[in-house]
Amino acid sequence: MKTLRLLLGDQLNIKHPWFKSVDDDIVYAIFEMRQETDYVTHHIQKVIGFFAAMREFASTLESAGHQFIYYKITDKNNTQKLPENLQKIIREKDISCFEYQLPDEYRLDRQLQKFAITLSIECNVVDTSHFYTKREDLQTFYKGKKQFVMENFYRDMRKKHDILMAYGNPEGGKWNYDKSNRKKWKNEPEIPTYKYFKNEVSAVVSDIEKSGIKTMGNWNLKTFNYPINRKQALEQLKYFCEQLLIHFGDYQDALHTDEVYLFHSRLSFAMNIKLISARNVVDTILNYYRKHEDSIDISQVEGFIRQVIGWREYMRGMYWALMPDFKEQNYLNNRNSLADFFWTGNTKMACLKHSISNSLDNAYAHHIQRLMITGNYALLTQTHPDAVDAWYLGIYADAIEWVQLPNTHGMSQFADGGNIATKPYVSSGSYIQKMSNYCDGCHYNYKKKTEADACPFNSLYWNFLDDKREQLESNFRMKMMYSILNKMDADKLSALKKRANHIIENQDEY
Ligand code: FAD
Numbered sequence: 113m114k115t116l117r118l119l120l121g122d123q124l125n126i127k128h129p130w131f132k133s134v135d136d137d138i139v140y141a142i143f144e145m146r147q148e149t150d151y152v153t154h155h156i157q158k159v160i161g162f163f164a165a166m167r168e169f170a171s172t173l174e175s176a177g178h179q180f181i182y183y184k185i186t187d188k189n190n191t192q193k194l195p196e197n198l199q200k201i202i203r204e205k206d207i208s209c210f211e212y213q214l215p216d217e218y219r220l221d222r223q224l225q226k227f228a229i230t231l232s233i234e235c236n237v238v239d240t241s242h243f244y245t246k247r248e249d250l251q252t253f254y255k256g257k258k259q260f261v262m263e264n265f266y267r268d269m270r271k272k273h274d275i276l277m278a279y280g281n282p283e284g285g286k287w288n289y290d291k292s293n294r295k296k297w298k299n300e301p302e303i304p305t306y307k308y309f310k311n312e313v314s315a316v317v318s319d320i321e322k323s324g325i326k327t328m329g330n331w332n333l334k335t336f337n338y339p340i341n342r343k344q345a346l347e348q349l350k351y352f353c354e355q356l357l358i359h360f361g362d363y364q365d366a367l368h369t370d371e372v373y374l375f376h377s378r379l380s381f382a383m384n385i386k387l388i389s390a391r392n393v394v395d396t397i398l399n400y401y402r403k404h405e406d407s408i409d410i411s412q413v414e415g416f417i418r419q420v421i422g423w424r425e426y427m428r429g430m431y432w433a434l435m436p437d438f439k440e441q442n443y444l445n446n447r448n449s450l451a452d453f454f455w456t457g458n459t460k461m462a463c464l465k466h467s468i469s470n471s472l473d474n475a476y477a478h479h480i481q482r483l484m485i486t487g488n489y490a491l492l493t494q495t496h497p498d499a500v501d502a503w504y505l506g507i508y509a510d511a512i513e514w515v516q517l518p519n520t521h522g523m524s525q526f527a528d529g530g531n532i533a534t535k536p537y538v539s540s541g542s543y544i545q546k547m548s549n550y551c552d553g554c555h556y557n558y559k560k561k562t563e564a565d566a567c568p569f570n571s572l573y574w575n576f577l578d579d580k581r582e583q584l585e586s587n588f589r590m591k592m593m594y595s596i597l598n599k600m601d602a603d604k605l606s607a608l609k610k611r612a613n614h615i616i617e618n619q620d621e622y
Pocket of ligand 1: 375376377378379380381383384416419420423424425427477478479480482483487504505508510511512515516517519520523524
């Protein structure tokens with residue numbers, strides 16, 4: 113019996129049970145396809161990264177002796193569509209069994225389910241063996257609950273997997289050191305030189321150019337910087353443990369004009385294409401911490417572990433619990449277009465200029481740039497969530513819908529009305545000033561509200577709260593802000609609203 117096994121571009125997990133032994137009756141299929149490059153406009157570095165990692169994976173399969181079929185984007189026999197490519201191979205190779213790993217994206221899951229129904233041969237679906245949780249675990253965990261608070265799930269994960277636990281209690285006495293994760297970075301402690309992978313990708317780039325794929329963003333480096341194979345992913349993880357973990361928690365929320373990555377791990381791309389599993393990352397970090405407990409504080413480690421076993425697994429579970437309706441929701445009825453400067457970084461607002469330029473140059477931004485700068489601004493300007501989703505899904509190398517959508521549509525844009533975030537993540541200029549040095553050289557003044565040089569976030573903030581009263585005023589976590597708004601002098605509010613509306617209508621002047 114000849115078996116065809118599909119590997120999607122984000123299923124590059126060489127530790128998967130599929131690869132335990134070599135079998136000449138099994139042929140693996142990997143396709144670079146226009147259906148994947150064209151469903152949204154991706155950052156050029158993201159497309160390069162995916163194709164480069166897929167080609168690396170194919171050579172790993174080859175060295176191990178596995179049979180495989182690889183379609184490059186430029187190959188003549190590539191139909192550029194998943195079902196058609198599979199159908200062709202099944203016919204040509206006389207395949208009698210088709211197998212695939214559960215896709216993480218709803219779109220591909222449905223496509224493969226539909227395809228499987230058309231087959232007259234045996235068809236099997238297996239898990240990806242990448243996550244701690246199964247797709248449906250979150251749905252079960254929150255069954256009967258009105259709120260889906262991440263912290264409850266996170267604590268359960270800690271207990272279930274015995275991570276940072278001491279005799280049934282959280283190690284160090286606290287579940288969460290979030291409050292100590294909010295230091296402003298003021299040029300020290302020194303940030304070690306980043307580890308760059310100088311992956312030579314000219315053949316990939318030439319194929320992308322020949323194909324005429326539309327991309328966004330910049331790419332001047334000639335190499336691809338993030339890990340594209342397991343060896344590099346492990347090296348990046350080792351580097352993070354040895355160099356960055358010691359300050360990770362403290363500066364997790366910090367923002368700085370001169371720094372793109374600060375103490376962040378830059379592991380998301382490697383993790384999301386499954387070069388390395390969540391468990392592998394967590395175990396390595398815990399092992400390292402155990403050997404260095406005298407120099408590394410638990411708050412740094414807990415801060416990181418929370419992101420991986422908490423937020424990452426939570427987002428995936430919520431995605432599967434809420435899709436497909438989730439994607440269509442627009443609870444705040446936001447309708448505006450995304451400012452043109454999201455594609456150029458050409459704005460006088462220093463915080464947005466830096467965050468957008470980082471994203472355009474590196475296909476990367478850390479989570480506070482994504483949440484409290486670009487996301488905050490898009491929400492305050494009442495941008496349609498679909499436009500915001502498309503930008504986030506395209507621009508980041510690590511953006512795959514299962515993780516991008518709950519973070520953007522839910523957490524950042526509150527478009528689901530509060531299933532993921534308990535309140536909208538919005539702020540005025542003072543938060544940005546507190547967490548960064550962006551305001552120091554900015555054209556605008558974070559202390560001013562309505563003057564020509566007043567920070568736009570200030571008027572936008574109060575205008576947003578006033579415009580969204582109906583949806584937000586009864587939210588318990590917004591109570592304090594509405595009580596300030598309700599006491600505000602009518603003329604003052606009217607001046608704030610006038611300026612906010614001018615900003616919204618003329619975003620590219622600001
Ligand atoms: P670190 O700060 O070093 O964190 C370590 C790891 O924790 C990350 O690699 C990631 O795997 C995980 N992690 C941290 N926060 C989250 C989170 N909120 N959700 C899921 N995993 C998390 N992450 C993506 O992987 N893809 C996305 O498309 C994506 N879109 C986002 C959109 C918005 C609006 C926001 C606010 C966050 C988004 N995130 C996304 C989460 C987070 O910003 C990135 O995971 C992180 O910036 C990646 O950089 P890093 O590897 O250096 O992360």
